[in-house]
Amino acid sequence: MVVDTHPSTHPPLPPTTEDERLSWLRLLRSNRVGIATFYRLLAEHGTAAAALDALPDMARAAGLTKYTPFPKPDAEQELAKGDACGARLICLGDPAYPRQLLDLSDPPPCLWIMGNDAALARPMIAIVGSRMASSLGLRMARSMAADLASEGFVIVSGLARGVDTAAHSSSQDSGTVAVMAGGVDTIYPIENSDLANTILQNGLRLSEQPIGLSPTARHFPLRNRLISGLARAVIVVEAAAKSGSLITARNALDQGREVLAVPGHPFDARASGCNMLLRDGATLVRGAHDVIEAIGTTGENRANAPRPPAPTRSAHPGNAPTPPRSPRDIRDLHAVILDRLGPSPLPEDQLLRDIASPARRVMPALTDLELQGRIERQPGGFIARLS
Numbered sequence: 563m564v565v566d567t568h569p570s571t572h573p574p575l576p577p578t579t580e581d582e583r584l585s586w587l588r589l590l591r592s593n594r595v596g597i598a599t600f601y602r603l604l605a606e607h608g609t610a611a612a613a614l615d616a617l618p619d620m621a622r623a624a625g626l627t628k629y630t631p632f633p634k635p636d637a638e639q640e641l642a643k644g645d646a647c648g649a650r651l652i653c654l655g656d657p658a659y660p661r662q663l664l665d666l667s668d669p670p671p672c673l674w675i676m677g678n679d680a681a682l683a684r685p686m687i688a689i690v691g692s693r694m695a696s697s698l699g700l701r702m703a704r705s706m707a708a709d710l711a712s713e714g715f716v717i718v719s720g721l722a723r724g725v726d727t728a729a730h731s732s733s734q735d736s737g738t739v740a741v742m743a744g745g746v747d748t749i750y751p752i753e754n755s756d757l758a759n760t761i762l763q764n765g766l767r768l769s770e771q772p773i774g775l776s777p778t779a780r781h782f783p784l785r786n787r788l789i790s791g792l793a794r795a796v797i798v799v800e801a802a803a804k805s806g807s808l809i810t811a812r813n814a815l816d817q818g819r820e821v822l823a824v825p826g827h828p829f830d831a832r833a834s835g836c837n838m839l840l841r842d843g844a845t846l847v848r849g850a851h852d853v854i855e856a857i858g859t860t861g862e863n864r865a866n867a868p869r870p871p872a873p874t875r876s877a878h879p880g881n882a883p884t885p886p887r888s889p890r891d892i893r894d895l896h897a898v899i900l901d902r903l904g905p906s907p908l909p910e911d912q913l914l915r916d917i918a919s920p921a922r923r924v925m926p927a928l929t930d931l932e933l934q935g936r937i938e939r940q941p942g943g944f945i946a947r948l949s
Contacts, residue, residue, distance in 0.1 A: 574604050576655030584637050585610035586653055590671050591632040591640075591772065592617060596939040597668040598910070599929050606926075623892075624930040643773040647747040649676045658682060665817055666791045667943035670770035674746040677766030681716050681737040687853065688718040688789050688814075690807045691725025691799035692832050699800035699832065702824055703728035706797065709850030711736040716765065718792050720785060721754055725799045725807075734761055739792065742769035743785040744777030786810040787817075787941045795820035795857050797847060801835030808835045811844070816942055820857055822847045895919070895927045900947060903937060907944035 577583040589610040590600055595617075603613035614631045621629030644651055652658045653672050658679045663669040675682075687710055689703055703725045707717045711733035719726040721740040730738045740761055744750055746769040749758045761767060770788065771781060786809050790796050796814040798821070801807035811821050822845040826833020840846055845856045902908070902916050910928075914921055928945070931937040938946050 576653045588632045588637045589613055594933045598939045599932050600671050602925050621933050624933045640773050649674045649746050660792055663791050673770055675766050675768050676746050677762035681739055681765045684716045686716045686718045686793045688793035688796040689729035690810050691801055693722050693724040695724040695800045700728045703799045704732040706850055707732040718789055720789055737765040739765055740767045741785050741789045743781040745771050745773045745775040747773055748776055750777050782806055783809055787813045790814035790819055791817055798823045798836050800832045802831055803834040805835055903947035907940050907946045910943045910945055
């Protein structure tokens with residue numbers, strides 16, 4: 563039987579002191595500790611500080627002789643940089659942490675935010691699309707964002723050129739959320755600096771990346787899963803057949819969000835992605851009224867709905883003690899896991915079914931292999947072999 567260890571089912575208690583917050587940040591930033599491993603270590607050791615103490619021994623057991631957790635001074639420096647730029651670190655379980663992200667298989671343990679965090683408590687709709695959008699596409703994005711904002715929705719997007727910029731600009735007066743691929747203080751593209759600063763008046767900027775980090779290509783898919791994760795629905799205005807907007811749409815489907823698309827001319831490459839989504843079952847939208855009809859609610863109704871009680875940690879089979887493992891058993895299990903994995907990502911639950919072994923036995927082995935750099939955990943609960 564596969565044991566559910568999804569962190570959103572029984573989330574850890576949030577850190578309540580500055581020392582605990584520092585330990586969370588250090589554990590999260592430690593080399594080869596991904597989000598799934600972070601939650602695994604926290605469940606296994608009880609606190610981030612205890613997990614940090616155990617990491618060197620775990621690394622040695624995994625064959626790494628020179629492993630050091632993320633240095634305390636470096637974590638303190640990141641916190642100081644955040645304070646200096648007016649950013650705030652929130653952790654999973656904090657009152658301000660977006661409850662929508664608990665639906666993700668890999669909710670970020672920590673988020674940096676800047677601006678008015680009241681926007682995170684309101685219902686959100688994502689609008690995404692081409693960076694090289696047509697005039698008609700930009701007009702559609704502006705109109706849809708303004709109309710949905712007037713209905714009480716917060717518009718979420720990625721602060722990119724084109725459709726993202728149009729969506730943020732038209733909804734900033736009522737509050738909009740910009741999800742950043744790099745650090746929350748690092749504006750990309752640079753021409754959106756004025757818009758990024760204006761957003762802070764009624765909305766906010768949000769990122770899971772370290773303060774000061776300049777985004778690279780690998781950071782954008784991670785950002786996209788947060789855009790869809792925050793939203794009740796994702797609207798794609800214009801998108802090519804292979805684009806980041808379609809990655810966001812796929813994330814939305816995996817996360818149980820509504821996917822809506824604006825149709826375009828068959829000869830326009832910028833509309834090919836939207837037309838593909840419509841062909842595959844996305845809802846066709848022509849304006850805000852179609853969006854509201856599709857999701858069956860308005861922003862005001864959802865904004866006034868009572869918030870569910872804060873999650874609490876309880877006993878769970880996934881947190882049961884891990885039985886002792888002999889070196890031979892460990893080697894054999896590592897070999898079985900690596901035989902099942904390849905460069906193409908495999909869902910973690912599929913791996914557990916293939917191996918037909920309890921999660922409490924497999925999870926420590928996955929942690930060992932991640933620390934060794936032989937596997938990589940990817941967004942959405944996927945695992946790929948690196949060597």
